[in-house]
Amino acid sequence: MSTDSNKGIKFTEQLQSTAINIDPDLKKRANDFLKDAELPTTRNEAWKYTRLAKLNKVAFVQNEDTSLSRSFEIDREACRITFVNGNLATNLSDLKLPEGVNIVRLRGNQHEQFKLKTNPEELFGAINLSYLSDGIYIHVSKKVKVDQPIEIIHVLKGSDVISNFKTIIKAEEFSQVNIIQGFFAEDGASSCFMNNSLEIDVMDNAILSLDKIQDENKEAFHISNEMIDQQKDSTFTINTHTLNGGLVRNNLNIRVLGTNCSTNLFGTYLLNGRQHVDNHTVVDHKVPHCESNELYKGVMNDQSTGVFNGKVFVREDAQKINAFQSNANILLSDTASINSKPELEIYADDVKCSHGSTTGQLDEEAIYYLQTRGISKTSARNLLIRAFVEEVLENIANENVRQFTESRLNDRFNWAL
Amino acid sequence: MIKIQNLHASVEGKEILRGLDLEIKAGEIHAIMGPNGSGKSTLASVLAGREDYEITEGSVEFDGQDLLDMDTEERAREGLFLAFQYPVEIPGVSNINFLRTALNEKREYLGQEAMSAKDFMAMVREKSALVELDPKLASRSVNEGFSGGEKKRNEIFQMAMLEPKLAILDETDSGLDIDALRIVANGVNTLKSKDNATIVITHYQRLLDYIVPDYVHVLFDGKIVKTGPKELALELEEKGYDWIKEELAQ
Incomplete structure (x- = not known):
């Protein structure tokens, strides 16, 4: 134990360990890690601009009450499953799944075995494993094009409640699916914490698009650890739009393991008040003949702060890679700030890569x-701000998701035209 | 229409307009000419409401109201229009979207109902034809990737859409070839009526062959120093401005 009592992980002290045992070895390693774990400080490079000390001021609790004062939805045509503080809200969930899609709840699961990608020696990954509220495994069968989007809604409610949730997705060969993740908070939710984990396998020739809408509240903590593996000839697209949240950190890690893959990462963060949003992305090109496109844009007002840290690796054997990365920001006030660090690490010699960052x-x-x-x-x-973010929003292929996002921007920032 | 009296304006402490007087009535076209640095563009900017300028003295009455008391957008909604010497490029904002916003904000201000999408598009087609602006440009981002001539025609297109009472054309002719100049002038002449007025600010007499002014004013050192009929422009073209300076010195 550290002699400095402030550094220990206090915010989990009241939590019950999970009964869900999806990867016993990994869970044991997580528990061992947490015994001596400390809260990372800003001296830790990965957390240089995001202060976590606030977390230790809250003694988080788990809460299984799933009643909501209203329902939440993004795409009205989607097959929707709703979780409240990490617990399944049966009455707000569709029982009928589209053809070719199978969903398994991790709580109570006896049949499926999982080999997880989560790093048990990383604080939030370890906490997620140790205190897992619930999770789901979404399986899309071979050669199935799923027309109806699958929408997973998470709602935070109450005071000081934590949700540790894991989503595992496997899109089998030649399948195609659109998954929507919506993160919301009920009115009056205070100091809640969504500790979210996502693991995806995009198999050969599969096409998976993920639309992630973060629309919690100014007091909410949200940390996402997202690990995606792409096999050959596959396409993975993620749209991450952070519309609301207090302290938000998205760790998006994509490993491109097979040749001839396309990878698209689009994101916006639109902040006011004292909001803080930190996007850390990694695209790791391990093999040749792939392309990746990354565009993140931020608009920051008041005293809000943004962080963008995008890394693209092009490994020694990964020739003929086209990798583009761009981050652009607009500061609307003198007191808003952004720390933007686009990084390229290239070990191959026949590649086309570019990266850039602008702030104005x-x-x-x-x-x-x-x-x-x-x-x-x-x-x-408003016209100018709208035009600035439109370049990112237009990449949302799902029309309903795009409309939802735009209408929320109108609500929040009065960007109606 | 507009009555400017003893107008003094400075930028960064430097006085540019030094007691300018000008009165324009509905139905008239006035040309303002003058050497570089005489204050022509400053006059346009001050009337449009640019914030960089400080008005130290004088008054401007526009249609019976105190123009200097209004915000930039209010002046536009009251019927003032400035065609920019250097139109601004606005990436991502479509010409059409911005014009619809502008028109509807103006209509709301005047207590009129918003225009239907159908009527609006019909108006876009009619007015873009007037200045021979490719309808495709109407849906592109404002001035982005437009040639010099297209930018100027786009200014007149916007003017046609907004139907101002008083239009100020700030060096609209500069950089235009003769065909573009004709198109722009034709647009202005077609829009002319007994109820509106135009100020043409120019360096060259050439434009005035196409837009024939009722009066020509010479702006020098921040003041109007000479006013005459359209023939004065020809005289200036021929003799330059030195003779006016000499007249003034006497």
Whole structure:
């Protein structure tokens, strides 16, 4: 144990260990790790700009009450399953699954064995394994094109409640599916914590798109650890749109293991107040003839802070890789800030890669021009912000998800046109 | 329409307009000419409401109201239009979207109902034809990737859409070839009516062959120093501005 009592992990002290035992070896390693674990400080490179000390001010509890004052949905046409604080809300979940899709709840699962990708020696991965509330395994059968999107909704409710949830997805060869993850908070939810874990296998020639909407509240903590493995000829697309949240950290790790893969990462973070959103992404090209595209855009107002850390590895054998990465930011106030660090590590010699990062303010000249046409200053600013993020939003292939995202932006920032 | 009296304006402590007087009535076209640095573009910016300028003295009455008391967008909604010397490129904002926003904000301000999408599109087709603007440009991002001539035609297209009472064309002719100049001038002449007025700010007499002014004013050192009929423009073209400076010195 550390002699400095402030450094230990206090926020989990009241939690009950999970009865879910999906990967016993890994769970044991997680438990061992947590005995001596400390909260990472900003001296730790991975957490340089994200302070976690606030977590230790809350004694999180688990809560199995799944009643909600209203339902949450993103795509009304999707097959929807709802979890409240990590517990299945049966009344808000569809029982009928699309053809070719099988879903197994991790709680009570006796049949499926899993070999997990989670790192048990990483704090939030370890906590997730040790205190797992529940989880689901989504299996998409070979050669099935699933027309109906699968929507997994998570709602935080109550005070100081933690949800440790794991989603495992396997899209078999030649399958195609759109999965939506929505993260919300009920009105009045205070200091809740979504500790989310996601593991995906995209098998040969499969096409998987994941639309992730983060729309919790200003007091909510959200940490996501997402691990994706892509096999040959597969396509993986993720749209991460952070519309609301207090302290948000997304760790997105994609390993491209097979040749001829496409990988797309799109994200926005639109912040005000004292919100903090940190996107750490890794695309690891291990084999040749693949392409990856990454575009993240942020708009920060008030005293909000953003972090973008994007890493692209191109390993020695990974020739003929096209990898593009870009991060652009607009600061709307003098007190908002962004730390942006795009990184390329290239060990192959026949590749096309680029990366870039820009940070600026709204173009005053453009605002004046719009005003001279009779558009108010506020509308002019909104038009420009909207245009800025539109380049990312237009990549959401699911029309309903895109409309939902845009209408929430209208609600929150008054960007209606 | 507009009555400017003893207008003084400075930028960063430097006085550019030094007691400018000008009155324009509905139905008239006034040309303002003058050498570089005489204050022509400053006048356009001050009237449009650019914030960089400080008005230290004088008044501007626009249709019976105090223009200087209004925000930039309010002036536009009241019917003032500035065609920019250097139109601004706005990536990601479509010409159409922004014009619809502008039109509807203006209509709301005037207590009128919003225009239907159908009527709006019909108007876009009609007005873009007026300045021979490719309808495809109407749906592209504002001025982005437009040629110099397309940008200027886009200014007149916007003017046609917004139907201002007073239009100020700030060096709209600069950089235009003769065909583009004709198109722009034709647009302005077609839009002319007994109820609106135009200020044409230019460096060259050439434009005034196509847009014929009722009055020509010479702006020098922040003041209007000479006013005459359209022939004055020809005289300026021929003799330059030195003779006016000499007249003033006497």
